[in-house]
Amino acid sequence: MLSYKVNHLKQLEAEAIYVLRETAAQFEHPALLFSGGKDSILMAHLARKAFHPAKLPFPLLHVDTGHNFPETLDYRDRYVQEAGARLIVGLVQDSIDKGRVTEESGANASRNALQTVTLLDAIEEHGFDACLGGGRRDEEKARAKERFFSHRNDFGEWDPKNQRPELWNIFNGRRQHGEHFRVFPLSNWTEMDVWQYIKLEEIELPSLYFAHRRRVLARGNTLLAESEHVEAGEGEEAEEKTVRFRTIGDMTCTGAVESGADNVEKIIQEVAAARQTERGTRADDRRSETAMEDRKKEGYF
Amino acid sequence: MDLLRFTTAGSVDDGKSTLIGRLLYDSKNIFEDQLEAVEVSSRKRGDENVNLALLTDGLRAEREQGITIDVAYRYFATPRRKFIIADTPGHIQYTRNMVTGASTANLAIILVDARKGVIEQTCRHAFIANLLRIQHVVVAVNKMDLVDYNQESYDEIVRSFSDFASRLDNIVEVTFIPISALRGDNVVEKSENMPWFEGPPLLYHLETVYLGSDDNHVDAxxxxxxxxxxxxxxxxxxxxxxxxxxxxxxxxxxxxxxxxxxxxxxxxxxxxxxxxxxxxxxxxxxxxxxxxxxxxxxxxxxxKPNNPPKSGQDIEAMICWFSERKMAPRGKYILRHTTKEVKAIVKEVRYKVNINTLHKIEDDLEFTLNDIGRIALRTSSALFYDSYRRNRNTGSFVLIDEQANETVAAGMIV
The missing domain is CATH 2.40.30.10 (Translation factors)
Structure with missing residues (x-):
């Protein structure tokens, strides 16, 4: 019997593949939310495994704030080509132009919150009934309570106090017209699991994850990359440092850390020794104690 | 690395969230920014000590009321094992969450308040762990600091729990550990306040408990x-x-x-x-x-043809009812079992269980929220199944309300 033991990475892989196949089977129009960040890349990789040798039975959906790192967009376009996948891009700029949202202004202005509207518009426009997200329960305390199959009402809202119980590996994706689901195949992965698996599978990532020289601004506890979207305020001065990003999101709210980790092994060592969660560098989570829950209720990823 | 999934159960104020906070904190699985955030909120709330429960109580309503509402999943690792914790609330109205957390667990930690002893809810938690076929149970006798680390209070709890548990046939092993989650006694480090206790601290037990595989490798x-x-x-x-x-x-x-x-x-x-x-x-x-x-x-x-599962449309099962809407007499529901979805009608309610006494209830057969009992179902087409006791995957199902699409019950085939 001992030979039938599988290690934790293999167990997590089998679970994620199961969830991806359930999504394809239970929904008519699923989409995989692809940001070019490591979690969505891992999820797309697992989806290719789940349906091999067939192509992905659903498109990739990228909500583009217009403030993305160019490295992320390059990576995205190459990945889509290589995987032979279909890509749909929802532009926050379109939502702004249509007057659906108003852009924030000031030094900490970010389009992060605006993405929700663009995402919900894309869901409605394309009739998606399930969006696969790379969210993990270890990331944040509100996410710790999320189901694999997470129900969203007609308005795209999450009701955390009234979630469907989820037992064993039986998922209930039944829905009324207009409702949709967020599905999280990586729910049980931790940041360490993700990195160990990336190493094991030799998955290529955008260069932003690895140490490089870059001009950054120190703001609060984070280092933001200097760019046309993030400008030095009064008393601030950009400095060139060796940094890398632990998460990749919008340029306006994704902080870098000083690091010399220029390959996956070094990153694993760094994660093992880290004293800050990876979202510790996310300005968007720091707006209030329950910032993530409040955004999720509105329909955030 | 090995993976152990465990669930925690206890009544309101038994200190579950504090225990988990303590496990994460003392095993150095808490990050600086998480701790800082908790320190800040503890101060805001006027808590005397850093309130470790705030690490797990993530939802706004939970933080406001100081209670845990929904199953929260936590992750931590030591050099020996990786752990997934399903932290489930102890309120009576949230039993469904405990059943949910228990459905994927290999081990259950049941918290008992050393001052209160074994109470109704302790029995309820043990019954559910047994029903969901959790083979390993740890009874963590918490708040030992409030009974002056007195061995007699502990011994009394060991006696009364063992008495109750002797009637639960799926539980293979019960381990008792006297702890103080608040002060850290016997959680990660062995307590100096209880020299009379010879066993290992909780974390060591979790790292080393032998787990026969929960997976069935016999019936294809x-x-x-x-x-x-x-x-x-x-x-x-x-x-x-x-x-x-x-x-x-x-x-x-x-x-x-x-x-x-x-x-x-x-x-x-x-x-x-x-x-x-x-x-x-x-x-x-x-x-x-x-x-x-x-x-x-x-x-x-x-x-495989030489070892087929049972097959048929008449199913006998233990169920736990999750919905505030009562089970309809001869009600029709959607039944999901493995990858199959069929319709099912409740043919008969055999009995309900008083889970505090384990007695059968045969005069009130109406299932309402949190009720557990045995029913007979007839399905619209044949299911291929095993008993839950033999195989958790092919022996489990859920019932779904056809109109509301709500998951109304969890079932374990007898």
Whole structure:
């Protein structure tokens, strides 16, 4: 019997593949939310495994704030080509132009919150009934309570106090017209699991994850990359440092850390020794104690 | 690395969230920014000490009321093992969450307040752990600091819990540990305040408890989840049956039977992204190809002809009712079992269980929120199943309300 033991990475892989196949089977129009960040890349990789040798039975959906790192967009376009996948891009700029949202202004202005509207518009426009997200329960305390199959009402809202119980590996994706689901195949992965698996599978990532020289601004506890979207305020001065990003999101709210980790092994060592969660560098989570829950209720990823 | 999934259960104020906070904190699985955030909120709330419960109580309502509402999943690792914790609330109205947390756990920690002893809810938690077939139970006698680390209070709890648990037949092993989650006694470090306790601290027990595999590697069961048909020139004739092995072991060349059609064939190959493999067993996700072209679709099950599952439309099961809406007499529901969805009608309620006394209730047969009992179901087409005791994957199902789409019950086939 001992030979039938599988290690934790293999167990997590089998679970994620199961969830991806359930999504394809239970929904008519699923989409995989692809940001070019490591979690969505891992999820797309697992989806290719789940349906091999067939192509992905659903498109990739990228909500583009217009403030993305160019490295992320390059990576995205190459990945889509290589995987032979279909890509749909929802532009926050379109939502702004249509007057659906108003852009924030000031030094900490970010389009992060605006993405929700663009995402919900894309869901409605394309009739998606399930969006696969790379969210993990270890990331944040509100996410710790999320189901694999997470129900969203007609308005795209999450009701955390009234979630469907989820037992064993039986998922209930039944829905009324207009409702949709967020599905999280990586729910049980931790940041360490993700990195160990990336190493094991030799998955290529955008260069932003690895140490490089870059001009950054120190703001609060984070280092933001200097760019046309993030400008030095009064008393601030950009400095060139060796940094890398632990998460990749919008340029306006994704902080870098000083690091010399220029390959996956070094990153694993760094994660093992880290004293800050990876979202510790996310300005968007720091707006209030329950910032993530409040955004999720509105329909955030 | 090994993976241990455990669940925690206790009544309101037994200190579950504090215990988990303590486990994470003392095993250095808490990050600086999390701790800082908790320190700040503890100060805001006027708490005297850093309130470790705030690490797990993530929802706004929970933080406001100081209670845990929903199952929260936590992750931590030590050099010995990786752990997934399902932290479940103890309120009476949230029993469904405990059943949910227990459904994927290998071990349950039941918290008992040393001052209150074994109370109704303790029995309820032990009963549920047993019902969901959790074989390892740890009774953590908490708040020992409030009884002056007195051995007699502890011994009394050991006696009364053992007495109750002797009637629970799925639990293989019960371990008692006196702790103080608040002060850290016997959680990660052995307590100096209780020299009379000779056992190891809780974390050491979690790291070393022997876990016979929960997966069944005897009865071959492969519920088909999805049919892979590439429609490409290169894989023109490829037809792979994708799924997760729910029991037993499959190898190329094995003679198999497909249910419900009953057609036989042999396994041609077991495919993965990395290429064909020599065997597949629970809980791996693979794709199976067969020698013969047979019409197979989602919901079918591939098994071995010499060891088929039970098959039929009449199902006897223990259920736990989750909905505030009562079970309708002869109610019709959607039943999900493995990858199959059928309709089911409640033919008869056999009895309900008073889970504080384990007595059968036969005069009130109406199922309301949190009720547990035995029913007979008739399904619209045959299910292929095993008893829950033999196989958690092929012995479990949920009932779904046809109109509201709400999951109203969890079932374990007898």
């Amino acid at each position: 069961r492969f519920p088909v989840q999805w049919v892979i048909r590439p429609q490409s020139d290169r894989f023109h004739d490829f037809r792979g049956y994708a799924g997760r092995v729910a029991g037993g072991v499959f190898k190329p060349g094995d003679e198999v039977m497909v249910l419900p059609s009953g057609f036989s064939s042999r396994i041609r190959s077991i495919e993965t992204y990395e290429g064909a493999v020599e065997e597949a067993f629970s809980p791996l996700s693979v794709a199976v190809t067969l020698e013969d072209e047979i019409d197979i679709s989602r919901g079918d099950m591939i098994v």
